[in-house]
Amino acid sequence: MHRAALFIVVIVCLLSEARSHHKTFRGHWEKTWDVSSTQFDSANFGFAFSGHVDVSRALRDSNAVFRNLEGKKILTIGGGNSNGAWTRRYIRKLNKAIRSGSLNSYHGIAYDIEEGQSGLTGDFLRSFWEAKRHGFFVLVTVSKTAPYGIRDARRLMWNIIHSRHVDVISPIMYPSGQNFQQCSDRGGVDFSTMQNVPWSWYRRSRAYVVPSLWRSSFYREAQSFLRGRGIVSYGYIVWCR
DSSP states (O other), rough: OHHHHHHHHHHHHHHHHHHTTTTTEEEEETTTSOOOOOOOOTTSEEEOOOOOSHHHHHHHGGGGGGGOOOOOEEEEEEEESSSOOOOHHHHHHHHHHHHHHHTTSEEEEEEEEBBBBSOHHHHHHHHHHHHHHHTTTEEEEETTSSSSOOOTTHHHHHHHOOOTTEEEEEEEEEOOOOTTTOOOOOOOOOOOBBBBBEEEEEEEEEEEOOOOESSGGGHHHHHHHHTTTTBOOOOOSSSOO
């Protein structure tokens, strides 16, 4: 290749890479038990959240809010209690749904990984690969820096952070003790870690880091905290409108 042509190719690649790193995600967790006609202005991602790890139940419950999802529509699997606790059986059931086309009305899948069995790292990685192979956007959200209810959370998070099949990692930065059934609480931001996984690990993330916040008004505070630890944040996902 001619040297000038090679130079042009390099410049185009660099510009393309630079543009890709200026994405801004503005998302909202749309709770299936709180059907509302109020829409989240300017959101480019909407996450149907039922709290269930069973893909059949998550799909059924999410139908109620599907039309309320602003931007690209994402189905959330999993949650922060026993209804959302991951097992190998539920991951395999999700993979089967991905292959069958049952999720094709959604643009992507959000894996809410907070509770579950240990020893599932390989299963999750295969599921992320399966989702990407079928054209889905993949987000992983965890409690603070890691799942609080999985014994080998450190191993799992190390692999999630380095996975090339995860598009976004969303650490949940809500304060403990919030009433998640309603949004009357004032909220705040919690910068604590979980399961001895430090924030410094997130500097190595291959995926975009997009914190989940109680309200959008807390984004500047969260962004400043992450920047101080060398982590670039590319937007936010809110629990409360």
